[in-house]
Amino acid sequence: MFVINCPYCGERDQSEFSCGGEAHIVRPKQPTELSDDEWAEYLFMKKNIKGVQFERWNHAHGCRKWFNMIRDTSNDKIHAVYKMGEKPPVI
Amino acid sequence: MTKYRINKTRFVDQTKTVSFTFDGKKYHGFEGDTLASALLSNGIHLVGRSFKYHRPRGIMSCGSEEPNAICQINDNTDLTEPNVRATEIELYEGLKASSQNCWPSLNFDIGGINNLISPFIPAGFYYKTFMWPKSFWKKIYEPLIRLSAGLGKSPTQPDPDIYDHKHEHCDVVVIGGGISGIISAKIAAKNNLKTILIEDKNILGGSTIYQNNKNFIIDNQKSNEWLMNEISELEKLDNLIIKTRTSLAAFHSYNYLLAKENISDHLPLDKKNGSIRQRLWKIRADKVIVAAGAIERPLVFNNNDRPGIILANSVKKYLDFYGVSTGLNNIIFTNNDSAYETAVSLFDKGISVKIVDIRKRSSSNIVKNAEDLGIKIYWNSTVVNTFGYKKIKSIEIMNLSEDGSNVTGNKHKIQCDCLSISGGWTPMVHMHTQSGGKLDFREIDQVFVPSEKSGNHINVGSCNGDFELEEIVKNTNNKVKKFLNINEGSFDKISVICSKESEKKNIWLLPNTISESKTKSFIDFQNDSTAKDIKLALREGFKSIEHVKRYTTTGMATDQGKLSNMHALGIIADTAGVKMGTLGTTTFRPPFTPLTFGAIVGRSVGKFFDIVRKTSIHKWHVQNNAKFENVGQWKRPWYYPINNENLHEAVQRESKAARDSAGILDASTLGKIDIQGSDASEFLNRVYTNAWSKLGIGKCRYGLMLNEDGMVYDDGVTTRLGENHYLMTTTTGGAANVLFKLEDYLQTEWPELDVYLTSVTDHYSTASICGPNSKKILKKLFPNKDFSDEAFPHMSYQDAIIDKTECRIMRISFTGELSYEINVESKYGKSLWENCIAAGEEYKITPYGTETMHLLRAEKGFIIVGQDTDGTMTPIDLQMDWIVSKKKYDFIGKRSLYRSDTIREDRKQLVGLLTDDPNEILEEGAQIVSELDKKPVEMIGHVTSSYFSPNLNKSIALAVVKGGKKMNGQKLFVPMENKNINVTVSDFIFLDKENKRINA
């Protein structure tokens, strides 16, 4: 159970949050112009690696804001949290 | 005093007698006893039978590592509890305990026959033997195994006890109240840190509290006396919370700890009443100091499992803590110095004791002390056999060869009534590894110790591999000061004198003259796995420790291998010729000791199990005899039986009334999302499959929402309340998920849109009136309003006033009938409803529930998301092409609608089904086939909704069938257990395809 530092609310227990998978996957602006393979790449191919990973999180039982997190999945160390639209900090 | 209660101690109050029963017989112990110490004081060692061979087993330890003494506590059907360790349960007046795994009785156990045939029950026996013939499983093997196996009985009635949860935050948690934990807690608390000290026993002090030996001196006092003073000092510290009878269950990342406190388990029966039984603490600590101690290892030799064979330090604890002698004629069998403390203690009380030591010599103070007292020591010797069925009677010893791999010379038999064994110590690294810490292997004494790392927890004392008193005290002091950034501490100038071990020798499996296949050298006492089993598993090709563990079941019993894992590893390493350090360990998983389900769920039982949501009209439904259905967390009226009607009868009556005159439904539970902002129309365009820009103010429109994969996610009617203002409705169960999904897109994909979402589900109550007379009823309710089709057409909304209260009227229909939904602020919901009922009385307005609603919409061919869809249905599959905009450039899921897989023509598609026998009602979920004779039978679809329609006077069903769109009129079959039902594919709109009723 992590302690997550919501960029809007501060430190809260992990039970208040839900994880939304890999971050920085941009929804294609013109989906109709993509081939099946290209669309499938966007739609299905999400990473879940062992190591440092960029993730989307939502403060579901709090401010309901989405934000990004850099987390090492091998030891659950959270390197950084940052707001949607912000550039990931260098770690 | 009984024969075996030979010593008075300050821990057991021998003026306070406590009576209890074991296997139905009454015994006495004292306040302060555990069940185990009380049994031993009565001379009872035999407490159970082993799992596989049903060998007699005795109490072996004094703590949570106990493999044998597991009991059934209480005999009531609601309070009985299996698998309780006798070594951990404190004695209370009226305690009823019984042995487990013995049939018909402890002293005569029929399963003992397994012991005689044991050469035929090797590792993996169950896997190998009972695999075939398959038909034997159900009738022969399983009943046989169940009869003679098993660990106790589960309660059959609900647990009447109260359990509790509590959250706590603090600066420092110290796990373990032994000497290193006490030193740590004092340093932390004295430095202004809010500290919690957790100890699973009823008093602090660990094993030092009963050390009482002149070879162990701290600041010129015996170690136990020094510690006693420290404990009374500790109790005066303000910012220290001491939690005894509290065991740490789990150590999660970010210093999140779960600890179980026993609050009333130790109280006499008449004082337990009404008290909380156990409390689960959920602690978030800034820093954690683990001082969990070490567990003594057994030694592995032939017949090492007889009652009366006990770990040496446990023998000492029973003697010096509880005042109970585990035997009057003792032998100690050891490979290290610590057991000599037990020997000296026994000697001091005038009890006969001899020592068998596998080492050649040791020159430490404690060994000299024992020699000076004249205690006989057999050096360089090992036990090769033991005798005595229900209690040990004698042992045979032999000399060890030079390298320890063999035995030499003659067998020498020695009489005894207790054999204390000590194979050294295993640091309790469970907590460290649970939190993510790694381990190093220390060759010199063959232990895994925590790897040093900079983190938010440290390990101190014997769980860190410090076994000698001086290093425990000094290392703990230094480490804790550094960890907490403290310069000066109370223990900086402490002087410690202790015996120091000079010789170390470890043999995982002690040698014997007879071949291994004929010995029973137990490793896992509870699961009956032996050294032979481990070696067999290796010969059969198992290499990974995790596989050997599962194949032999070593370490998989309720004690989780606390005594057995190291020996299993050691024997694997020796046999396979690899180093233990490279072999690694099995995973240490929480909980450290078993947790009750009660402690896990806490107060979340009965009506607190989940949130219950009720509409503001709920009371009326109850008063009018509604039966309720759970929809998500909502209680919705299911049907309203009159005069003992059953579900079917009530639904037939309600459905007919709704179509013939008027029906009324509480639709308050539908999810409602208020959408505002200058981009609200554009937002709806992107989330629904159809177009929204041209929807006029005051109009309503049905929308279908997809997932990005093109599958139907939710549906509902959305009303345009103003230029930039919409009210969206969702399915009852989908409301929260829809809001979550919409917020996700809004915040992450389309942050440029000016849109605000607010959940208003609870803000409004909704009465939905339908049927040919609904317009007349509305006119009575709103006499000033024009309900003509021109003024108030289908799919539109108007504001109105009822009882001086503002409301919204939507003319929308989920039944196919002329229908109005009236929304008011929730607090006026019940009065609105009662007004509707009163106004509808002359038309026999009939309240109907969810079941009738489902039937009515099925007659009309309207889908229910989640019933007729399952996350694999596209709008095209549902024959709802009409709602998918071709013009819109994009919406969620659009691109997926023409992926190669979604345009397949043989996808399951929504169809209607009519049974050839109009009275036959299909079962929802039933499979559909096209050919009965084809083997294997090919399932081409299933029934999603099925009802008897009173309005059509026949059975109707919705189904999804592969390629169903093109099957209209085709004959299919629904095979059931006893018969095949003939069906015909039909249009899925069964009633009023022309929409005459809606516009009536």
Ligand SMILES: [Zn+2]
């Ligand atoms: Zn937040």
